[in-house]
Amino acid sequence: MSKVGDYEAVKADIASLLHQPEYDDGSAGPVLVRLAWHSAGTYDHATDTGGSNGAGMRYEAEGGDPANAGLQHARVFLEPVKEKHPWVTYADLWTLAGVVAVKEMGGPQISWKGGRTDYVDDSKLPPRGRLPDAAQGADHIRWIFYRMGFSDQEIVALSGAHNLGRCHSDRSGFEGAWVNNPTRFSNTYFKLMLTRNWKEKTLANGIRQFVYYDEDAGEELMMLPTDLALLSDPSFRYWVEIYAKDREVFFADFARAFDKLMELGIQRDASGKVVNTDNIKGGYLS
Ligand code: HEM
Incomplete structure (x- = not known):
């Protein structure tokens, strides 16, 4: 201990x-x-x-x-x-x-x-x-993230987390990874989004996603409908292009937005102590 x-x-x-x-x-x-x-x-x-x-x-x-x-x-x-x-x-x-x-x-x-x-x-x-529901478009993304207090720039920065990991058919119903090396944080997701020829595919379970076959990965990489909504919406796309070009800008903006995300619902006093513990019915663990 x-x-x-x-x-x-x-x-x-x-x-x-x-x-x-x-x-x-x-x-x-x-x-x-x-x-x-x-x-x-x-x-x-x-x-x-x-x-x-x-x-x-x-x-x-x-x-x-x-x-x-x-x-x-x-x-x-x-x-x-x-x-x-x-x-x-x-x-x-x-x-x-x-x-x-x-x-x-x-x-x-x-x-x-x-x-x-x-x-x-x-x-x-x-x-x-x-x-968020990954089958939806830009209006839905804004409705979800504006509710939390995020801007279009922050929405795109946060979406860059899809450089990591994969979709699982037994979890979300979608299938596959976004990038070739899904355990390395980078801006590859934005680069691939802009440069690959994404084709719509309907999976055996009826779910619709976007794919292209990547020789290096030896598998189909994927994008969710919400990922590609960042391309078709001009205000989102502006930031996709910046983050695809400049890894450092993406890293800095991601770090700020993720910090803000982790602080949602938390109020602190000047010393950093959490003060809104009263929303926790029945007291809280000290
Ligand atoms: C995975 C949707 C935003 C981080 C996934 C999956 C879906 C999804 C469907 C696949 C889950 C599975 O089958 O295992 C969305 C939608 C978003 C969104 C619709 C917003 C429009 C975010 C944000 C973050 C994030 C803001 C973090 C900042 C991740 C990560 C994975 C993931 C790391 C991979 C998980 C794994 O490998 O098990 N997301 N996501 N996503 N998402 Fe998102």
Whole structure:
């Protein structure tokens, strides 16, 4: 057991579990990034509900949401870290794991602060339906991300996380990776989006996605309908072109936007201490 508040010890243990030779492309990193994003992406600015406090996916109403299918793998990967550092809240562990995974996979350093609290029951969970639907277009993307308080630029920057990982037919119904090396954080996703000839394909399960065959990967790479909506919408496309050209600009903008995402629903005082613990019914873990 580490000293309470020793987040460096937690970070080191997260980093050391990323290598998972038996799992997907050999890394737990991508699914950890997705867990972090889905833990925060329920935020609704208008009602100040949802967000990265609470770790609501521990409860069936949120964890069993089809939009969160597959994220139990990420939670299971992190369980030994929670056992070793019982003082860390799940809400902190999940967000920190995303930040550590991005860095370890060659991405930018993202600033992160602890202090999130865990719900003690399932009475304050955000309703289902707040996460994006990949079969939709630009209007839907804006409706989802404006609700959280993001701009078009931030939406495109965050979408660059699809440099990582893959779609699984038994989770989302979509299938395949976006890039040839899906455990390396880069701006390849934007480059491929702009330069490849994406063809629509209907999978055996009836789901529609976009593909092209990549010789180097030896497999079909893919784009979701929402990914390609970033090309057809001029305001989104402006940022796709910038991020495809300039990796450093993408890394800096991604780091800022991901930090903002991880802070959704969290209010801090001047010293950085989380003050809005009152939304956690029945008190919170100290
Ligand atoms: C995977 C949709 C935004 C990070 C996926 C999958 C879908 C999806 C359908 C495949 C899940 C599976 O079958 O395992 C979307 C949509 C988005 C969006 C519709 C917005 C319009 C984001 C954002 C991030 C992110 C903002 C992070 C900043 C990831 C990662 C994976 C993933 C890392 C790979 C997970 C793995 O390999 O297991 N996303 N996503 N996505 N998404 Fe997104």
